[in-house]
Amino acid sequence: MEKSEEILRNEGKKRFEVKLRAGEAGRVEKAIFIDDELLDWQVDVNSLFEAKKMGPAFFYAVQKDIEKHFAESVSEFLGRRVTIEQINEATKTGWI
Secondary structure, eight states: OOOOHHHHHHTTOOBEEEEEEEOGGGOEEEEEEETTEEEOOOOOHHHHHHHHHTOHHHHHHHHHHHHHHHHHHHHHHHTSOOOHHHHHHHHHHSBO
16 A cells, blocks of 8 residues: 555655656756755766776676765755665655
8 A cells, every 4th residue: 555645744745756858959858856856966987987997896896886975965955864775665656
């Protein structure tokens, strides 16, 4: 049984949505909105590709660093600590 939006909000949860939006130079990009407010956060894709060229160990280390900083940014935005696992669940349920 799904919890109602009112119950989720009373539990301190916020709406978490990944939406497409117009980006720079007319490009379409994915963006994260928490309670309809844009989470201004991006990955430097070029750096990620450079790490991949350096080998799987470097790529994995960069991925883990990105995850850490992303969780910190979402936590700061929410005003409470969240984990990558909670963020992954939020992409499925729509609530964090």
